[in-house]
Amino acid sequence: MVSQQLKIAMVATALVAFASIIPHSGSFVILLATRAMAFAILAMSVDLLLGYTGLASMGQAAYFGVGAYLTAILAARFHIGLGWDFWLVVVLGILIGAALAALFGLFALRAGGDYFLMITLALGQCAWGMAYRWNSLTGGDNGINLNARPSFGLDLGNAVTFFYLVFAFFAASMGLMYVLVRSPFGRSLTGIRERELRMQILGYNTWLHKYIAFMIAGGFGGLAGVLWALTNGHVSPETVVLTTSVDALLMVVLGGAGTLVGAAVGTAIVFGLREYLSTLVPWWQYVLGGVYVLTILYLPMGLMGIPSRLRQRFASQGKSEGSKRLATTLS
Amino acid sequence: MTNNLRKILLGSCLALGLAAAAPAGAEELRIGYIASTTGISAQVGADMVNGFQMYLDEHNGKLGGADVKLIVEDDQAKPDASVTKAKKLILQDKVDMLIGGFLASTGYALAPVSTAEKTLYMSTVSSADDLTQRQLSKYPYFLRTSYTSSQPAQPLGQWACEQGYKKIVTIGADYAFGYESVGGFQKAFEDCGGKIIQKIWPPLGTKDFGPYIPTIKADTDAVFSLMVGPMSLQFPKQLRESGYNKPIIGGGTSYDEFALPFMGDEVIGDVSALHYSAALDTPANEAFVKAYRAKYGKVPSYYSENNYTAAMWLDAAMTKAGGKFPGPEQFIKIMQGIKLNAPRGPVELDDMRNPIQNIYIKKVEKKKMFGYDKDELWNVVIKTYPHVSQFWTYGKEKFLEQPVYDRDFPPCKFCE
DSSP: OOOHHHHHHHHHHHHHHHHHHGGGSOHHHHHHHHHHHHHHHHHHHHHHHHTTTOOOOSOTHHHHHHHHHHHHHHHHHHOOSSSTTHHHHHHHHHHHHHHHHHHHHHHHTTSOHHHHHHHHHHHHHHHHHHHHHOHHHHOGGGOEEOOSOOEESEETTSHHHHHHHHHHHHHHHHHHHHHHHHSHHHHHHHHHHHOHHHHHHTTOOHHHHHHHHHHHHHHHHHHHHHHHHHHHSEEOHHHHSHHHHHHHHHHHHHHOTTOSHHHHHHHHHHHIIIIIIHHHOTTHHHHHHHHHHHHHHHOTTOGGGHHHHHHHHHHHHHHHHHHHHHHHHHO | OHHHHHHHHHHHHHHHHHHHHSOSSOOEEEEEEEEOOSSTTHHHHHHHHHHHHHHHHHTTTEETTEEEEEEEEEOTTOHHHHHHHHHIIIIISOOSEEEEOOSHHHHHHHHHHHHHHTOEEEESSOOOGGGGTTTGGGOTTEEESSOOTHHHHHHHHHHHHHTTOOEEEEEEOSSHHHHHHHHHHHHHHHHTTOEEEEEEOOOTTOOOOTTTGGGSOTTOSEEEEEOOTHHHHHHHHHHHHTTOOSOEEEEGGGSOTTTGGGOOGGGTTOEEEESOOTTOOSHHHHHHHHHHHHHHSSOOOHHHHHHHHHHHHHHHHHHHTTSSOOOHHHHHHHHHTOOEEETTEEEEEOTTSOEEEEEEEEEEEEEOOTTOSSOEEEEEEEEEEEEEOTTTTSOHHHHHHSOOOBTTBSOOTTOO
């Protein structure tokens, strides 16, 4: 078993390598990487629910959406968030995501399993409906444009500066979520995932645990939305649409649920295929579909399950060889 | 010995290759094209690209003497993805201009990119009104060769009024394109003395109109429909099946050549308005329809014609510019000075960079056209409003004083 310190060191090295290589690539790659990191925060928030709490949320785009719309509306209507008050928008984005999750959680957490999935789906569609129909606030189908990125000493209009800022948020989110899932609170979430009834018998208020996890995930979703809105400067109902939630869920499954890093890896792969490969070949959708199918067939633990699967294989090989040797010596 | 020979051969091959790669004198025009080639709008995307490509093929891949490098990117009909792809085209492929874009929302998303990156964006389909109206000043590198959503609807309102219709119920897809089309129709119709007595807004993509059709008021003289895509196929059929037997008129997309071949005889006699009809009986259009149909096996839609004409427009402008792209500001000036004879008829840009063009009132008829041997449904032109601008007869200043057409503008004064 690889020790936890070594794993952390590996992830940190990968992050540093990522942050030092990408800014030297083409500006389109920088933009893509920035977008992927913003989205990865959303995917990790899904993982918090799916991988650690055992809740498959199909409505995570709602919190992402309110964060994005908040940023766009404040900037376009009230010119808030274009200077130092950008940090205020970040805080507000996290709060509004968490607040919406607090509201939706009251409904969604009454049920578990498939019913939870259906309710979050429905609530996510409510958020989409608001974005689509509340024309005076959201601009309806046309969406809202942000004409510039914030500038406060740091000019975020510069693609590389903005990349580093999003990278910082991404790394910090990953670190925070990692601390969270390894805290006693996170351990009890895992306990709920494994066997909720037993946790209840042990005296844990499992509903409250799930509720808090749901709000935290919503907060991270809101943060991801704020950053996402700034990457392309355009927010429309497409941001909140069901496929955004499904994408995030698929990315987590692809990378490996319950690993956090897996969510980021899954996001990177989907963005790489969907946004980059699509500029090279027209049949990129088959590749993406193929990757999904193969992962589900052969890697139910996702891509992050590869090492343990390899270990298992070697271990079983070793064992069978050992037993063979034993058999020969016996005979 | 053999080694030396190989080197010499290799060297001369390389030299030849280099010579072939750099033809002397010819400039390159790099065009980034945003189309939805996957997703729900993939068919429209194909029509758009085909129209543009056909003009290029007819002219040996050259526009105004410059070799065209056309790079098509798929935006999956998502405005957000179109921005990513536009940035890829500008930053990585270093294109001289962006064209294409299907949805109105795509236009709204791409126009700011053109401003931020100081790159020309020419919308060849996206028809969001305000891009060339109240918001134009924000987008100095934007121009449009298609139309505004309300541009054909306003003359249709006038026409409906002249037919003696007094009361009309509108039913339109519940999004910006629907609001702008219905709004334009209502404004012109009511200014002429008609009354819109009810406005119904089914969501975009509705296929079952069961909940909406029974609510249509019985004392209406006609129904104005604004349908898009698959909605267009379902609505007239379901409305007729319900026993409704008064006239149906519609926005251009309710009966465009995209939907028409898949419609039944129940739509014969329905009237719509647009700046193009494949049944337009002019030699230029006949040649275009025949060439397009021979090449792609279907009658061109307005999406195809708009992009064919866009390429024609670029050709004329590049010729005027001497075969070299002069930068966006200069290029827009040249584009504004061109009068074109397109398949759709004479067309030129107004000072807000939207085309002034004929608007055709079209009636669906089943007949043989252009020598094809089968009876087919065609949008036969029954009246032409020549030289129509996006401001209709209101004048630019007066038009721009009112807000953009919306769900509640003009207000429904005669709805109870």
